Amino acid sequence: MPPAAATKLGYTPPDGGWGWAVVFGAFISIGFSYAFPKSLTIYFKEIQEYFSVSYSQIAWVSSVMLASMYAAGPVSSILVNRYGSRPVVLVGGVMVSAGMVLASFGKTIVHLYLCVGVIGGFGLAFNLQPALTIIGTYFQVKRPLANGLAMTGSPVVLFTLAPLNQFLFDSFGWRGSFLILGSIVLNCCVAGSLMRPVNKTARQKPKTEPAECNGAAAEEAATVDTSAQSDNLLTEENQSEGRSQGCVHRFIDVSLFRHQGFLIYLIGNVVMFFGFFAPVVFLAPYARHQGIDEYSAAFLLSIFALVDMFIRPTTGFLGNSKWIRPRIQYFFSFAVSYNGLCHLLCPLASGYSGLVVYAVFFGLGFGMVSALLFEVLMDLVGAHRFSSAVGLVTIIECGPVLLGPPISGALVDIFGDYKYMYYACGVFMLAPGIFFFIMHYFNYKRLDEERRQSVAAEMRTCEEAVQLKMSQADKTDG
Amino acid sequence: MTASWKQLFFQILLLVFCRHINTKTPGPTPPPLAPSGPLPTDVRSVVLKGESQTEKVEVVNQVNLTLECTWAGNRDKQPNITGLWRKDGDEIENSLLTVQLENEQYNLKRVFNIVSEENLGNYSCLFGNEARIDFVLAAPHMGEVRDKPIVGYVGDTAVILCKMEESKPKPSTWNWYRMNGTDKEQILPAAEPHRYEIKNQAEKTKLLVHNLTEADSGLYYCAAVYPISTTMGHVELKVITFFEPLKPFIAIVVEVIILVAAILLYERSRSKKNYAAGNETNDQSNTLTQGENNGLEGSSSMRQRKV
Numbered sequence A: 001m002p003p004a005a006a007t008k009l010g011y012t013p014p015d016g017g018w019g020w021a022v023v024f025g026a027f028i029s030i031g032f033s034y035a036f037p038k039s040l041t042i043y044f045k046e047i048q049e050y051f052s053v054s055y056s057q058i059a060w061v062s063s064v065m066l067a068s069m070y071a072a073g074p075v076s077s078i079l080v081n082r083y084g085s086r087p088v089v090l091v092g093g094v095m096v097s098a099g100m101v102l103a104s105f106g107k108t109i110v111h112l113y114l115c116v117g118v119i120g121g122f123g124l125a126f127n128l129q130p131a132l133t134i135i136g137t138y139f140q141v142k143r144p145l146a147n148g149l150a151m152t153g154s155p156v157v158l159f160t161l162a163p164l165n166q167f168l169f170d171s172f173g174w175r176g177s178f179l180i181l182g183s184i185v186l187n188c189c190v191a192g193s194l195m196r197p198v199n200k201t202a203r204q205k206p207k208t209e210p211a212e213c214n215g216a217a218a219e220e221a222a223t224v225d226t227s228a229q230s231d232n233l234l235t236e237e238n239q240s241e242g243r244s245q246g247c248v249h250r251f252i253d254v255s256l257f258r259h260q261g262f263l264i265y266l267i268g269n270v271v272m273f274f275g276f277f278a279p280v281v282f283l284a285p286y287a288r289h290q291g292i293d294e295y296s297a298a299f300l301l302s303i304f305a306l307v308d309m310f311i312r313p314t315t316g317f318l319g320n321s322k323w324i325r326p327r328i329q330y331f332f333s334f335a336v337s338y339n340g341l342c343h344l345l346c347p348l349a350s351g352y353s354g355l356v357v358y359a360v361f362f363g364l365g366f367g368m369v370s371a372l373l374f375e376v377l378m379d380l381v382g383a384h385r386f387s388s389a390v391g392l393v394t395i396i397e398c399g400p401v402l403l404g405p406p407i408s409g410a411l412v413d414i415f416g417d418y419k420y421m422y423y424a425c426g427v428f429m430l431a432p433g434i435f436f437f438i439m440h441y442f443n444y445k446r447l448d449e450e451r452r453q454s455v456a457a458e459m460r461t462c463e464e465a466v467q468l469k470m471s472q473a474d475k476t477d478g
Numbered sequence B: 001m002t003a004s005w006k007q008l009f010f011q012i013l014l015l016v017f018c019r020h021i022n023t024k025t026p027g028p029t030p031p032p033l034a035p036s037g038p039l040p041t042d043v044r045s046v047v048l049k050g051e052s053q054t055e056k057v058e059v060v061n062q063v064n065l066t067l068e069c070t071w072a073g074n075r076d077k078q079p080n081i082t083g084l085w086r087k088d089g090d091e092i093e094n095s096l097l098t099v100q101l102e103n104e105q106y107n108l109k110r111v112f113n114i115v116s117e118e119n120l121g122n123y124s125c126l127f128g129n130e131a132r133i134d135f136v137l138a139a140p141h142m143g144e145v146r147d148k149p150i151v152g153y154v155g156d157t158a159v160i161l162c163k164m165e166e167s168k169p170k171p172s173t174w175n176w177y178r179m180n181g182t183d184k185e186q187i188l189p190a191a192e193p194h195r196y197e198i199k200n201q202a203e204k205t206k207l208l209v210h211n212l213t214e215a216d217s218g219l220y221y222c223a224a225v226y227p228i229s230t231t232m233g234h235v236e237l238k239v240i241t242f243f244e245p246l247k248p249f250i251a252i253v254v255e256v257i258i259l260v261a262a263i264l265l266y267e268r269s270r271s272k273k274n275y276a277a278g279n280e281t282n283d284q285s286n287t288l289t290q291g292e293n294n295g296l297e298g299s300s301s302m303r304q305r306k307v
Helices: A005-011 A020-052 A053-073 A071-082 A087-106 A109-138 A145-153 A153-184 A187-194 A209-221 A231-245 A247-251 A253-256 A260-272 A278-289 A294-320 A323-350 A350-414 A420-476 B002-021 B243-288 B292-306
Strands: B041-047 B052-056 B065-071 B080-087 B097-100 B106-114 B121-125 B131-138 B150-153 B158-163 B173-180 B183-186 B196-201 B204-209 B218-225 B230-240
Touching: A005 B052, A005 B230, A020 A087, A020 A109, A020 A145, A020 A153, A020 A187, A020 B158, A053 A071, A053 A109, A053 A187, A053 A350, A071 A087, A071 A109, A071 A350, A087 A109, A087 A153, A087 A187, A109 A145, A109 A187, A109 A247, A145 A294, A153 A294, A153 B150, A153 B196, A153 B243, A187 B065, A209 B106, A253 A260, A253 A350, A260 A420, A278 A294, A278 A350, A278 A420, A278 B041, A294 A323, A294 A350, A323 A420, A350 A420, A420 B183, B041 B131, B065 B121, B065 B131, B080 B106, B080 B131, B106 B121, B150 B158, B158 B218, B158 B230, B173 B204, B196 B292
Parallel strands: B041 B065, B052 B131, B150 B230
Antiparallel strands: B065 B106, B080 B097, B080 B121, B121 B131, B158 B204, B173 B183, B173 B218, B196 B204, B218 B230
């Protein structure tokens, strides 16, 4: 990675040390954010009988929770921009805990919608965003690996919560389980306390020999907008000008909508999320439709989760390698396209062994995309604007995430066959994958061009500075 | 209707025909009880593949059930073989007869009058000692019933559910019973409307127990009533107080508080150390570069820090 990028942050990220404790904290926060709504489905059957409601009404609890989590993204970003990651995660953990405790006393289903859905969802959003943001502040060189490790939290926590929830349900019924889950989720506060704000007073040591010239170059890079990522100029200006910049910029950075990389990411992701989660939801029903018994169908999901668990840190490690890191956007495009191909080929899988193979390949693809999802966004917009970026992305992704599974379900109901749903999901993922490849090719070309220009400009100013000094020295001598 | 008339006609034909052939051994007994008209008839035929086979027969209403066994025989196809009917392991009276080999097959057939619960059970037709077909006559079995106890809380409501599978015939009605000592006592919501409530739908039933107390713990039986018999299922209810889950809750909250405090304290002590270390190195560099005054200064500041 070119050293100029590190200078843009204004400090040297530790890339280790306490950073690994922060990764562990992020692991827990991200894990709860993604796995908690999924793991609650174990209780739905009993709650449905208890309140005498239909299954779709109870499934709304999960949907409301997911919707709140995504919709609260910008709120979370604003708070992180203002107060930093740690306070927001602490508040988030307390919110989810309070939501679950209140829900355990619930008398109607609406009570559950509000407590588990809205309050819980907001609390989880306050966990997700800061966890992702703080990784960007602690890591630069090893960032893909840190991201991959942190995102592994999701399958690991899901794997742990699923049998735990079953045990709690058998011992305490749904009310007692909600109460105890409220305390378990409070561990997000422990994760939050690990998220110490990074020490920004560490200065970069000049590495190259002509110390003066490099010092001048460093100044230039810090102040002049010749940097490859034009977004950082605004950040530098923000830091120097402070409040005079305006309220909006301090809260959320809407100028991101003019950032080319961000727009590519946003458009591709919105289409992709229509087909991202549906195959996971329908894996077990599809298996049962093929005539496979319930336990083997559930085992398919376990295989998928296990493969997912191991592929995420591996992807992070690969993304960190010197061949892939500079062109990590292509790696992401490949992962998305691979997912699409997997789904398109799924209807060809026959019998249980075919589905096992599909589950393994799907697990690979899903894990790869998940591990890189936020890393590529950080790569595009930089750590400073990441917080705002992720807030904007999540609220816009809210729609596809919520609509995806019902649309797929409707496809299954209309055609009575799962293969059309898989074709649709395959197309929803392959098209963005190809889109990413093409757009990022042009984007990289543009970035490389800008970098060449900035290096040329630096060399010119450097020479001028040296010449100026020499002429001054001559004057004093003479 | 035509089908059952055909059955009746066929049975009468068989009666006549068989009586004509088997003069020594008694033929299949004619339908014994008087009302053969009102009772519907049904036939279950099984062709044996292998040495033994079991066939489950679901019986809902009273019926004249004809059970027919067909066996292809051994390698050495003997012209005659003894045929026997058994119920629950006991030989049925006058059921032993000799079966002739017809069309390379041995055939055993008998009509059974299924009118009450005691007529249900395991009926077997045996060919000598070599082949056997079991017919298990039973009312439809209960669908998925929870085998682990349902947990309820004191003062809350408990919902106990019993369900018959969608594909099985629906019971005429549902009853609920509670274990009282050694026998089952029926739960009548009319007697205690504030405590019990029964909601019946054709294929499932729900018992709601309001204002739970710990005495309500125990086994509850749901009975699906069919004309022929009733099928029972049982569910256990466990009533606990709110203190039960409160204990792990408090334990985990305490653990979280301890961990958060430990982490924050560790951080504060490290930052103090760093600050102190930072000051120390500054003072040391001062004493090295400058003269005695600074040495005095350094030591005085160190003294101050100690204080």
